[in-house]
Amino acid sequence: MTTRPAFLLRIAAAAASLALAAPSAMAWTSKPVRMLVPAPAGGTMDVLARLLADQLSADLGHPVVVDNKPGAGGGIAITTMLAAPADGQTIMVTASNVLTEVPHVLKPAFDPLKDVRPIAAVSRSRMVMIGAPGLPARDLKSLVSYARANPGKLSYASYSAGTASHYAGMIMNQKAGLDLQHVPFAGSAPALAQVMGNQIAVMYDGMVTSLPMIRAGKVQVYAVASKSRSALLPQVPTFAEMGYPEMEFSNWVGVIASARLSPELAEKIQAAAYKAAAAPRVRERMEALGYEPLPAQPLPQLADSVRTEFERNAGIVKTFNIQP
Structure with a gap:
C-alpha cells in the first residue's frame, strides 16, 4: 500500500519532470x-x-x-x-x-x-534570371550572344532600384559585355507583367514570385544566381556553371x-x-x-x-x- 507522503513525493517528481520536458520556448513569454x-x-x-x-x-x-x-x-x-x-x-x-x-x-x-x-x-x-516568352534565345549562352548582336535594343527589369535585382543586371552587363538598360519597377508584379507581355526582355527576380510563372510557361528561365542548383528548379543551371560566379544573390x-x-x-x-x-x-x-x-x-x-x-x-x- 502506498503511503500518503510517498504518493505526494511521486506527484512532485512527476510535476518536476513535466517542467523539465517543456520546450524552452515556453519560458520566452x-x-x-x-x-x-x-x-x-x-x-x-x-x-x-x-x-x-x-x-x-x-x-x-x-x-x-x-x-x-x-x-x-x-x-x-x-x-x-x-x-x-x-x-x-x-x-x-x-x-x-x-x-x-x-x-x-x-x-x-x-x-x-x-x-x-x-x-x-x-x-x-534565390534569384533567377527570367526572360520574355518571345525571346529567341533559349539558354543563357544564346541570350548573351543575342544581346551582343542587338546592342541598345534590350532592357532588363528590376523589382526596385538599388536592390539585388538591380545589382545583378549591372554585374551581368559588366561581366558578359552587355548593354541592357535598367528599367526599375515598384515591386515584382508589375515588372513580371512587362516581361510576360514581351515589353521587356529579361528580369532578375526572386524565385518566390517568378516560380509560378516559370512553371506555367509564361516566362523563360535562364539561370539561378547561386553556386549550387536549386532543388525547386534542378534542371536550371547556375550562373557559376555558366562562368559567372559573381552572380550570387538570395x-x-x-x-x-x-x-x-x-x-x-x-x-x-x-x-x-x-x-x-x-x-x-x-x-x-x-x-x-x-x-x-x-x-x-x-x-x-x-x-x-x-x-x-x-x-x-x-x-x-x-x-x-x-x-x-
Missing part, C-alpha cells in the same frame, strides 16, 4: 506576441509570417498576432519594432534585404547592423528583433522560431511558396552573415555609383 510584417496582407511574405505565427501560437500556448506595417522598404515596421520595449513581445518577420540592400538606397533613421538583431533565418529565396526570410533584446531572450525566441519552421506543415507550405528551408544558425554566425552581405552590397553600390 506568458503574454500575446506582436509579429510585425513589412508587407501588405495577402502577399507571399505575409502568408509565410502567418504560418509561423500560427505554429508559434500553438507551441507557446499564447496568441501571436500578425500586424502588417508596409512602407519605406521595411522602415516603418522596423521603426515600430524599435520603439517597442525590448522584452520579446514585439518581433518581426521579414526578408533580409530590409537590412542588407534597402538601407543603401533609402538611408533609414536606424542602423541595420547596430539597432537590429537577426534572430532566425528560416528559409531562402534573400532569407526570418525573424528579427531589437538589438536591445538580451542574448538569453534572443536564444529562446530563436529556438521557438526554428522549431515552428521545422513543423511539417510549415515546411511543406514554405516549399510550395518557392522558399527553401534553411538549417538553424547560431546568433553570432547569422549576425556575421548579415554584416558580410551588407558590406558586399555597399561595395556594389559604390562600384556602380548607384544613387539613392
